[in-house]
Amino acid sequence: MHSKTIFVTGATGLVGGGVLRWMLAADPALRAHVLVRDPSVWARVVGPLPGAAARVLPVVGDLRRPGMGLAREDRARLAREVGAVLHFAADTSFSQTLEHAREINVRGTERVVEAAAEWKAARVVFSSTAFVAGRVAGAVSESVDPEPHGWVNAYEQSKHEAEARVRGWGGEWVVFRPSTIVFDAAAGVVPQFNAIHRSLRLCYHGLAPMLPGTDEAAVDVVPSDYVCDAITRLALRPEVAGRTLHLCAGPGAARMAELLELTFALWQRSPAWKRRGVALPAFTDLETYRLFERSVEEAGDERLKQVVRSLSHFVPQLAYPKRFDTRAADALLGESAPPVVHYWARMVEHLLTHNWAAGARAAA
Numbered sequence: 487m488h489s490k491t492i493f494v495t496g497a498t499g500l501v502g503g504g505v506l507r508w509m510l511a512a513d514p515a516l517r518a519h520v521l522v523r524d525p526s527v528w529a530r531v532v533g534p535l536p537g538a539a540a541r542v543l544p545v546v547g548d549l550r551r552p553g554m555g556l557a558r559e560d561r562a563r564l565a566r567e568v569g570a571v572l573h574f575a576a577d578t579s580f581s582q583t584l585e586h587a588r589e590i591n592v593r594g595t596e597r598v599v600e601a602a603a604e605w606k607a608a609r610v611v612f613s614s615t616a617f618v619a620g621r622v623a624g625a626v627s628e629s630v631d632p633e634p635h636g637w638v639n640a641y642e643q644s645k646h647e648a649e650a651r652v653r654g655w656g657g658e659w660v661v662f663r664p665s666t667i668v669f670d671a672a673a674g675v676v677p678q679f680n681a682i683h684r685s686l687r688l689c690y691h692g693l694a695p696m697l698p699g700t701d702e703a704a705v706d707v708v709p710s711d712y713v714c715d716a717i718t719r720l721a722l723r724p725e726v727a728g729r730t731l732h733l734c735a736g737p738g739a740a741r742m743a744e745l746l747e748l749t750f751a752l753w754q755r756s757p758a759w760k761r762r763g764v765a766l767p768a769f770t771d772l773e774t775y776r777l778f779e780r781s782v783e784e785a786g787d788e789r790l791k792q793v794v795r796s797l798s799h800f801v802p803q804l805a806y807p808k809r810f811d812t813r814a815a816d817a818l819l820g821e822s823a824p825p826v827v828h829y830w831a832r833m834v835e836h837l838l839t840h841n842w843a844a845g846a847r848a849a850a
C-alpha cells in the first residue's frame with residue numbers, strides 16, 4: 487500500500503502514541519492526522535516527538551459524536567489526503583458498563599469506519615485485544631470466534647463487537663490483537679499501570695489470599711515496544727490485508743506459579759518485607775473465589791471490600807487460562823514476542839523502585 491498519509495485515533499494513548507512514534511521514525515515521508523479530544527493533551531504528547539509537529543496535524547473530535555465531531559473543513563481535507571486509518575482509541579476500563587463500552591468502543595468504531603468509507607481510505611487497521619476470546623480456555627487461534635463462550639467484562643465484549651464492524655466496513659482491514667501490555671522492555675519502565683500491576687500490589691500487601699486458576703495456568707503479557715514495533719512493521723503491508731494477528735507472548739507465556747514465585751523471591755530480598763510473612767496466594771476454582779468475594783462483601787472490612795471489588799472485573803479471566811496461537815504473526819514478523827520471564831524481574835523491580843505508579847499512566 488502506497489499511502490503516505492494516515493489518520494490515527496488514540497494517538498495520546500499508550501499504543502496509538504507508541505505506534506505513531508515508531509511509524510514516523512521508520513518512514514521519514516509519512517504524515518499523519520490525529521484525532522484528539524483535547525488539544526492541550528496533544529501538545530504535551532507531541533512535544534517529545536522529534537520533528538513530529540511538522541508531519542502530524544491534530545484534528546479535534548470525539549468518538550462519541552456523530553461524524554466523530556469533525557469540523558466540515560477537516561473532513562474535506564481528510565477525504566483528500568488520508569490513505570489509511572489506524573484506530574487505537576478506546577475506553578480500556580474493565581469496570582465500565584456494557585452500554586458505555588458499546589458507545590465508545592463499538593459505536594466509536596462504526597464512526598471511524600464510516601469516515602474511512604467516506605474518505606475512500608485504502609485500509610482500516612484496528613487494535614483489538616487478545617481477550618476478545620473472553621471465557622474461552624485453552625488454545626485460541628488467530629481466527630477464533632469466541633461468541634458462544636461469553637466474556638468476563640464489557641470491555642472484552644465491546645472489542646469483540648468492534649472487530650466485526652471493522653471486518654464489515656467494505657474495504658481492506660487488519661485486526662491486531664495484543665495481549666496485556668505490562669512493560670516497555672527497551673526503556674525499562676512500566677508505561678501504563680493496569681490490572682496486572684494492581685493485582686501484584688495487592689499480593690505485595692498480603693491482600694490477595696486467593697486467586698482463581700491453577701498454578702499451571704499460563705500468564706500471557708507483552709512489552710509495549712514489541713507491540714508498537716510489530717504494528718509499525720505490519721500495519722500497511724499488502725499481505726496482511728484481511729488478517730487477524732495475535733501480538734501475544736504465545737509460546738513465551740509463563741506459568742502463573744512461576745511468576746508469583748519469582749516475584750516473591752524479589753520482594754523477599756527486603757528483610758522488612760520478609761518479616762511480614764506474606765504467603766503466596768492459593769489457587770482456587772472460580773466458584774470458590776466467588777464465595778470468597780461474597781463473604782468479603784458480607785463480613786469483610788471496608789479496605790478488603792474495595793480491593794476485591796476492584797479486581798472483580800479482571801481476576802475471573804485467570805480462571806480461563808489461554809494459549810494464544812501466534813504462528814501467523816510470528817511468521818510475518820520473523821520472530822516471536824520476548825518470553826515473559828526475560829523481563830518480568832525488571833518489571834517487578836521497576837514497580838518497587840518507582841512506588842508502583844509513579845510515571846505510569848493510570849489505567850483500568
Ligand SMILES: NC(=O)c1ccc[n+]([C@@H]2O[C@H](COP(=O)([O-])OP(=O)(O)OC[C@H]3O[C@@H](n4cnc5c(N)ncnc54)[C@H](OP(=O)(O)O)[C@@H]3O)[C@@H](O)[C@H]2O)c1
Nearest residue numbers: 496498499500501523548549574575576613615664666667
Ligand atoms: N494497553 C494494553 O495493554 C492493551 C492491550 C491490548 C489491546 N489494547 C488496545 O489498544 C488500543 C489502545 O489502548 P491503550 O492502552 O493505548 O489505551 P489508552 O492509553 O487508555 O489510550 C486510549 C486512547 O483513546 C482515546 N479516547 C478515549 N475515548 C475517546 C473518545 N471518546 N474520542 C476520541 N478518543 C478517545 C484517548 O484519548 P484522550 O487522551 O483524549 O483520553 C487515548 O488516546 C485500545 O483499542 C485497546 O483496546 C491495549
